[in-house]
Amino acid sequence: MNAIEVKNLNYSYDRENWAVKDISFVVEEGSYTTIIGHNGSGKSTIAKLLLGLLEKNSGSILVEGLELTTENLHEIRNKIGIVFQNPDNQFIGSTVRDDIAFGLENHCFPQDEMDEIIETYAQKVGMFDYLDNEPTKLSGGQKQRVAIASVLAMKHNILVFDEATSMLDPTGKKEINQLINELHKDKKLTVISITHDIEEVAQSDNVIVVDKGRIALTGTPLEVFKKEEALIKMQLDIPFVYKFRKALSQNGMKIAETLSMERMVEEICQFVSKK
Ligand SMILES: Nc1ncnc2c1ncn2[C@@H]1O[C@H](COP(=O)(O)OP(=O)(O)OP(=O)(O)O)[C@@H](O)[C@H]1O
Ligand SMILES: [Mg+2]
Structure with missing residues (x-):
C-alpha cells in the first residue's frame, strides 16, 4: 500500500x-x-x-x-x-513536559505510560534536562527539538x-x-x-x-x-559529492556515479591503484 x-x-x-x-x-x-x-x-x-x-x-x-x-x-x-x-x-503547555503530554492526551495514550514516553523522547532529542522549563523561553533550536520529540512520541x-x-x-x-x-x-x-x-x-x-x-x-x-x-x-x-565527481570526470577520472562520499573515495582509490 x-x-x-x-x-x-x-x-x-x-x-x-x-x-x-x-x-x-x-x-x-x-x-x-x-x-x-x-x-x-x-x-x-x-x-x-x-x-x-x-x-x-x-x-x-x-x-x-x-x-x-x-x-x-x-x-x-x-x-x-x-x-x-x-x-x-x-x-x-506551560512546561516542555506538558507540551509533549498534550499531543499524547489528544491521541488517547494511556495515562500510566505517558511519563515514560515523554522522558524517552525528550532524552532522544537531548531535551531531558529541560522537561520542567517553559517552552517559550527556549532557543529556536531547542524549541525545534521539543516539537520533534512531541511528534515522535505519538x-x-x-x-x-x-x-x-x-x-x-x-x-x-x-x-x-x-x-x-x-x-x-x-x-x-x-x-x-x-x-x-x-x-x-x-x-x-x-x-x-x-x-x-x-x-x-x-x-x-x-x-x-x-x-x-x-x-x-x-x-x-547539487551536492558536493556530485559536483566533485563531475570535476574528476572532466579531468579524465571516470568513476561510477554515486552520492555516497565513502563509495566515491573507494572508487578513487581503485582508479589510482589501477594506474
Ligand atoms: N497564509 C498565506 N496567505 C496567503 N498566501 C500565502 C500564505 N502562505 C503562503 N502563501 C503563498 O503561497 C505560496 C507558497 O507558499 P509556501 O509557504 O507553501 O512556500 P514554501 O515553498 O514553503 O516556501 P519557503 O521555502 O519559504 O518555506 C507563496 O507564493 C506564498 O506567498
Ligand atoms: Mg515553507
Whole structure:
C-alpha cells in the first residue's frame, strides 16, 4: 500500500494565484522522500494540505488508502504527524513536559505510560534536562527539538518534517537526522522531509522538486541531480559529492556515479591503484 497518494491537487490562498497547481505524487510506505524548491514554491502548502490543515480546492489525497475528508480528519491525524518550520506556533503547555503530554492526551495514550514516553523522547532529542522549563523561553533550536520529540512520541506511521531542523547547529542537525533515520529504518516510518539541505536530499530515496506550485521533477536523487541545468534555473544546488565527481570526470577520472562520499573515495582509490 502507498503511504500517500496525491492526485491533481489544487490550492489557492486568494482565489487568484495557485499556491499548488495540479500536483500528483505517490509516497511509498517506509520510504524517505525529500521535497525541495526555492522560497515560496509551495512546499509548506503541500504539507498543510496533507494534514488537512488547509482545505484543498480540488483533487484528492489518500493517506494509507483513506481519503482525506472532514469526517476522516481525526483518523488521518492518527496516521500522519507534522513538525513545522516555525516551532513558536506549536506550543500550548506551560512546561516542555506538558507540551509533549498534550499531543499524547489528544491521541488517547494511556495515562500510566505517558511519563515514560515523554522522558524517552525528550532524552532522544537531548531535551531531558529541560522537561520542567517553559517552552517559550527556549532557543529556536531547542524549541525545534521539543516539537520533534512531541511528534515522535505519538508514533505516527508517517511523519512530515517542514524544515524542522533549520534552526539547529550542524551537530544538532546531524544528531536529529540520525535519529529520524534510525526510526525510519527500524520502525519502517515513512518520512517526508521538506528541506533546503541538499546533502539530506542526497541520502533520501526519492525527491520531489516543486517550482511555482507545480512539480518540476521527481525521481531518485541521482536522477534528479542529473538535471543540473534545470535545478540551477530553479536556484537549487547539487551536492558536493556530485559536483566533485563531475570535476574528476572532466579531468579524465571516470568513476561510477554515486552520492555516497565513502563509495566515491573507494572508487578513487581503485582508479589510482589501477594506474
Ligand atoms: N497564509 C498565506 N496567505 C496567503 N498566501 C500565502 C500564505 N502562505 C503562503 N502563501 C503563498 O503561497 C505560496 C507558497 O507558499 P509556501 O509557504 O507553501 O512556500 P514554501 O515553498 O514553503 O516556501 P519557503 O521555502 O519559504 O518555506 C507563496 O507564493 C506564498 O506567498
Ligand atoms: Mg515553507
